[in-house]
Structures are given as structure tokens and as C-alpha cells.
Amino acid sequence: MDAVLLSRLQMAFTxxxxxxxxxxxxxxxxxxxxxxxxxxxxRADQDPSGQHANKLLTLYRFWSKVFALNxxxxxxxxxxxxxxxxxxxxxxxxxxxxVIGPLMSYEVLSAFFLEAGFLGVMLFGHNRVPPWLHFFAxxxxxxxxxxxxxxxLAAHSWMQxxxxxxxxxxxxxxxxWWAVVFxxxxxxxxxxxxxxxxxxxxxxxxxxxxxxxxxxxAGADIALKMAxxxxxxxxxxxxxxxxxxxxxxRRDQPLKLAAMEGVWETERGAPLLLFxxxxxxxxxxxxxxxxxxxxxxxVTHDADGEIRGLKSVPASERPKVLPVFWSFRVMxxxxxxxxxxxxxxSWRALRGKLLHDSKWLRLAPWLIPCGFVATLAGxxxxxxxxxxxxxxxxxxxxxxxxxxxxxxxxxxxxLFALVYVALFGLFLFxxxxxxxxxxxxxxxxxxxPVLPRSTAVVIDQxxxxxxx
Amino acid sequence: xxxxxxxxxxxxxxxLMYTVMDGFDLGIGIMLPWQRDxxxxxxxxxxxxxxxxxNETWLVLGGVLxxxxxxxxxATLLPALYVPVTLMLIGLIFRGVxxxxxxxxxxxxxxxxxxxxxxxxxxAFAQGLMLATVIAGDLPSDGSVRLSIFSLFSAFGLMAGYGxxxxxxxxxxxxxxxxxxxxxxxxxxxxxxxxxxxxxxxWTPLLHPAIAARWFSWPLLLALAPIPLTTGWLLWHIDRxxxxxxxxxxxxxxxxxxxxxxxxxxxxxFPWLVPGRLDLWQAAAHPGSMKVVLIGVLLLLPMILGYxxxxxxxxRGPIEAGYH
Numbered sequence: 001m002d003a004v005l006l007s008r009l010q011m012a013f014t015x016x017x018x019x020x021x022x023x024x025x026x027x028x029x030x031x032x033x034x035x036x037x038x039x040x041x042x043r044a045d046q047d048p049s050g051q052h053a054n055k056l057l058t059l060y061r062f063w064s065k066v067f068a069l070n071x072x073x074x075x076x077x078x079x080x081x082x083x084x085x086x087x088x089x090x091x092x093x094x095x096x097x098x099v100i101g102p103l104m105s106y107e108v109l110s111a112f113f114l115e116a117g118f119l120g121v122m123l124f125g126h127n128r129v130p131p132w133l134h135f136f137a138x139x140x141x142x143x144x145x146x147x148x149x150x151x152x153l154a155a156h157s158w159m160q161x162x163x164x165x166x167x168x169x170x171x172x173x174x175x176x177w178w179a180v181v182f183x184x185x186x187x188x189x190x191x192x193x194x195x196x197x198x199x200x201x202x203x204x205x206x207x208x209x210x211x212x213x214x215x216x217x218a219g220a221d222i223a224l225k226m227a228x229x230x231x232x233x234x235x236x237x238x239x240x241x242x243x244x245x246x247x248x249x250r251r252d253q254p255l256k257l258a259a260m261e262g263v264w265e266t267e268r269g270a271p272l273l274l275f276x277x278x279x280x281x282x283x284x285x286x287x288x289x290x291x292x293x294x295x296x297x298x299v300t301h302d303a304d305g306e307i308r309g310l311k312s313v314p315a316s317e318r319p320k321v322l323p324v325f326w327s328f329r330v331m332x333x334x335x336x337x338x339x340x341x342x343x344x345x346s347w348r349a350l351r352g353k354l355l356h357d358s359k360w361l362r363l364a365p366w367l368i369p370c371g372f373v374a375t376l377a378g379x380x381x382x383x384x385x386x387x388x389x390x391x392x393x394x395x396x397x398x399x400x401x402x403x404x405x406x407x408x409x410x411x412x413x414x415l416f417a418l419v420y421v422a423l424f425g426l427f428l429f430x431x432x433x434x435x436x437x438x439x440x441x442x443x444x445x446x447x448x449p450v451l452p453r454s455t456a457v458v459i460d461q462x463x464x465x466x467x468x
Numbered sequence: 469x470x471x472x473x474x475x476x477x478x479x480x481x482x483x484l485m486y487t488v489m490d491g492f493d494l495g496i497g498i499m500l501p502w503q504r505d506x507x508x509x510x511x512x513x514x515x516x517x518x519x520x521x522x523n524e525t526w527l528v529l530g531g532v533l534x535x536x537x538x539x540x541x542x543a544t545l546l547p548a549l550y551v552p553v554t555l556m557l558i559g560l561i562f563r564g565v566x567x568x569x570x571x572x573x574x575x576x577x578x579x580x581x582x583x584x585x586x587x588x589x590x591x592a593f594a595q596g597l598m599l600a601t602v603i604a605g606d607l608p609s610d611g612s613v614r615l616s617i618f619s620l621f622s623a624f625g626l627m628a629g630y631g632x633x634x635x636x637x638x639x640x641x642x643x644x645x646x647x648x649x650x651x652x653x654x655x656x657x658x659x660x661x662x663x664x665x666x667x668x669x670x671w672t673p674l675l676h677p678a679i680a681a682r683w684f685s686w687p688l689l690l691a692l693a694p695i696p697l698t699t700g701w702l703l704w705h706i707d708r709x710x711x712x713x714x715x716x717x718x719x720x721x722x723x724x725x726x727x728x729x730x731x732x733x734x735x736x737x738f739p740w741l742v743p744g745r746l747d748l749w750q751a752a753a754h755p756g757s758m759k760v761v762l763i764g765v766l767l768l769l770p771m772i773l774g775y776x777x778x779x780x781x782x783x784r785g786p787i788e789a790g791y792h
Contacts, residue, residue: 073565079557087549108525108532128782174756
């Protein structure tokens, strides 16, 4: 087999695996910040029974267990990546070290250390530091996750839309750091990724809380409402951000856009393809189902706007269309599904019936993977869509890969695959165990019997209650 | 201002911090199979659970500083170290998840202890191999790894050194029962550490005329002589302190041994990053990038050390049995 292809497969696999964990870490860290903030406020307000405050603390402790498991997986799978740049993509590292190196150094210095330094206190420090200091630790972990996203997406976006550098003797030299960090695609990519992270987290909390609420665990309703409110804010926002990102991709990476839309010939008033099987060899699509002019309308905000086609460049310059085309549809489809589900939930909540709607509550856990799959799909659109380039238009993937015997890379790829698959199974097993164990130390909630629809007593507040 | 030299020093600092701080984590993993008591095993792992994450971050810092400050060395060393790097990563993965997973199960705990111990041992062994390859300076171009007596000495020597760090850490932090066991085990490990140190110190100049020339040149010999002498004295001192039960001294003295060993290494290799092929100026990044990185390091490092120290202080005193 081809060493370059194997290195790419290994990077794609380890990166796709890793991205799942920070996606949840970022959102969950801030969910914990919100929970602990509300808990501190409740304590300060001296809630006479102390019940509400207790529920918040219980939720915090439960979700911090999930967080710890997830964070651990993120850390170990992340370390692999920082060394893989060197082992599998050494020429790339040599060429871009001046640019990528400092960005990643800042990530480690300003994010990883912050997260790691305060995580211990956050997970184990409840009895060792006062509550406000514990909250501070949670906040620092939350800030660390955002900083990490900031730097890594700056590096990643620079590879997609390189700016602020000059290529001298085959090595990139920075002439303007501001332009490097705030490169043309960075603001869109960062906001799109953060929104993905918060939306993914919202659906994880939503699904788990619905499950817990049906099992009569008091406090689950609080998390459920917070998650629903989050989903209601982020799902529409994400569609808006995705649209802006699309305009930017058209401007900076027109061929990626062409692959996303399955457009071969440059055309005005391009139709939106709901279904098609793009054929790289024949340079066309099979079995198209199309809505006229809609792609142009969405992508250019003009029904007769022009979309550049794949055939505008030689075949060797084009990304693989099929995976990009379908990943994009999966991402958008799941995004819409999540929006619809959140709308349905909000409508029930506004009528005060959400906590009794067993159909919605039963369905919610099944939607937990949606955010992860959509994020992965979006990541693939970005990554496969920029091929054959590592640094867009400047450094080819083929020229960035290490020269190593293929069997060496095959061995490591097989090793990583075996270890990762096994660990992922175990991770899910332990998360499921934590979820099944339920919210610690809380008796069943005061809905009796188990949520039959006849118990139409409205005990819950409107779901989209304003955050205090 | 020689930015490359400053970067070299800071890179050295990151690597040294890693070897000492993650060293005792790895050492506890390496020594875990010799502890029969399940309660004490829990205590051993609990003693590092709140801090291992930060300790390991120094390894990531070392990697990205090498990439940022010396990209050519990064691009030369890592493909050549393909096998040991991969093994180290796999080891660290098992070690890292074992922390979280083992506390979520009772029946499966013994299995996660094996993963924890095996992962730690594998990572330490692989690091020893990398060290030997860099010292030997003959990098395989096909990503293979050549096992020689010297590389095995380095690998087992590093494992023994980490083990001693871990045991003396437990001797400092553990309760009475753990402390007694740690003292006994540490005194045995100490013999191994002394042997490996002596062997490696004798072997290295024999293997490499360039290093020998540096060590045995006058008057440098006079300046270097204190290193082996102090190391010998420290090893003796550790043994006495373990015998008399001084809680903290063995750990701090072991850290000092690591410092001296590291100093010896730097003296042998300076200014090479890839011995015989790339020195620190040849491998250096563009001055603009170098400056940007180093300013960040110099500004943020004091803060990092500050809150790391604080976090260790929060968890001083008796090790808590429970999990969060």
C-alpha cells in the first residue's frame, strides 16, 4: 500500500476520533460553570429548604463524572496528534513549523496547562477549597477549553486559508502574525465549531436528562430545561453561522464549495441537489434530485449567482466529491433535525407539558449521537474538501507526508485502530454505567406514578426560563 | 540576544520538568504490580490522580516547543523515532484512561491496574529507547528500531529511575503502611538505579569518541568531576534517609539525581539536537517565530508554575481514599 495514503488514513482516523471528545468537553465545561454559578447564587440567596441548591450540586457532581471520563479520552487521543505531525508528516512540520509551532505552543501554554492545572481541584477539591475557589477552578477549566479551541482552529484555519506568510526556500515565514491568526476563514470556523460543541452538548444533556427524568430522578428537569434553552439558542444560530461560513468558503475555497454542492460545470442559478451520486471519473452526478436555483440562492444569496464548477481546474486539483457531498448533507440534515426537535420540545414546554410528553422524552436519548455525527461530518467536509492541499494552494498533501516504509505506518495504524475501538467501547460502557447509576443521593421526584399522561398537573416552569 | 540558545534552555527545562513530574507518575505505574494490597494500590493511584494531567502536559509542551523553535530537528527526529514514539503514545493512552476507568468499576479494577502498569512501563521503556537513539546519534531512516545492549540499558535504567521517583514520592505522601513498603522497595530499586547509572556512564564514552573527548578533556574533567561524585553521594544519602524514615528527603534527593543525570546528558550533547547532523542553530526556526514563542513562554511559564504549585498545595496532606 501507499505510505502517503496510510499516513493520511491514520491522521484522519486519529483526528476524527479525537474531535469527538473536545466537542463535548467544551460545552460540558461551560454547562458545569453554569450549574455551579447557579448553585452559588442559590446558596447566597439562602433558599430556605436548600432543596434547589442541593439539586444543582447533585447535577454538578453527576456531570463532572461524565466530564472527567470524556476529558481523559480527549487528553490521551490529543497527545497522539501533536506527535503524529512529526512522525507521519515530517516535511509538513519542517515547512510550516514557523507558523504552526508557535500557535500550538500557545495552545499548550494558555489552554492545556490551565485545564490540567485546575481540573484536579475541580474534580477532587470540593472538600479542600472554599466554594468560590472551586467555582473559579471550574471557570478556568471552561476558559481553557475555549482558548484551546481558539489556537487549534487558528492553526487549522491557516492551513485552509493561509495568510500573513511568505514561502521562502520551501519554508513558510511569518510576516504578519495578526493575519496568520485572524486568517480569512478563522472567525467562521471558530464560531461554527464552538456552536457545534454547544449544540452537541445540549443534546447529550437533553438525552440523558430525559432518561433520568423518566426514571424519577429529581433535578433532571433542571438540566433538561437548561439544555433545551441552550439548544433553542444555538440550533438557529448554527444555521446562521453555517450560512456565513458557506459564503466564505465560496470566496476562499471555491472547489470545496463545488464538491459540497456537486457542481461540475460553472453555472448561474445552480440547483440544490437533495440527492445525487457524484462520479469522479465521469465528471458528473447520477440520479440527481434537485430544487432549481436554490443552491445559488443559499450560497450566493442570489438566485442567479454563479457557482464555480469542479471542471474549472484539472482533475488532479479536485477534491474527492462523493465524501464531501454526502458529509455535507449529513451535517445539514442533522442540524435541521436538531432544530426541529428543539422546537417541538419548546412548544411542549411553553404549554407546560414537556415533562409529561413521554414521546418526546423517550425520543430524546436517541438523538444524543446527532451532534457528534454532524460535527464529524462537518470536519470531513472541511478536511476532504481542501484536498489535494495541506496548505491550501501552496503545499500538497503528497509533499507533506513522511517518507517511511508503508508497513511501518500500517503497523501503527492497525495498533491505533485496535486500541481506539476497544477503548471507545469501554468508554461508552462506563459512561452508560455512570448514567444508569443516576444522580447521586437524590430520592425519586414527586411525580407519582411514573409520568402517565393523565397526571396533567403542571409542575414545571416554562422551559425557556431566562438564565439568572 | 541568542534566541536559539534561550529556546534550547527552555526546551531543556520542559523536558526536565516532564521527566521529573511525569516520572513519578510513571514510576508508580511501574511499581504497581509489586504491591499486593488492593487498598494500597488505590492509594498509590489516588496520590497522583489530581495532578498527573498537568504533569503529562510538560511532554506536550516539549513536543510543540521542539516543533516551534527547532522545526528541522522535530522533522528529523520524529520519523526516525517512529516505533518508540508510537509505543510511547499507546502506553500513555492506556495509562491515561486507566485513571478514569478503574474508579468506575470494582470487578474490573484489577484489569485496569494491569493496563495502568503496562502502559506506564511501555511508555517509560519507549522513552528510554528514544534517549538511547538520540545519544547514539545514528538515526534509522526506515523508522525501524535497533535494540542494542546500550539501548536496553537506557530503557531499563530510565524505568528504574522513574520507579525510584515513584516510590520515594509514595514514601513522602503515603500512610504508614504504604510508606514502609515504599521504603523497602525503594532501597532495592536504588541498587538497580546505581548499577544502570554506572553502566551507562561508562558505556557512553566508550561508544562515542566525541563524547569521550569532551568528558576527559582537561580542565573540563575537573569541572565535570563533581557530577558523578555528587550523584554517588546522593544515592548513598537516599539509602540512609529511607532507612531512617525521613519523609521528604528521598524524593527530593532522587529529583536531584535526575537533575545531575540531565546535566550530564546536556554536557555530552550540547549543542547538538540531532548529534552530528543538526545543532541548535542549524535547526532553529525563523527568528520572528522564535521570538514570538519565547515571549509567550517567558510570560506564561511563571503563571503556570504558580497555579501548578497551588494545585499541589491543595492536595498536600493525607491522600483521600474516595473519588469525586
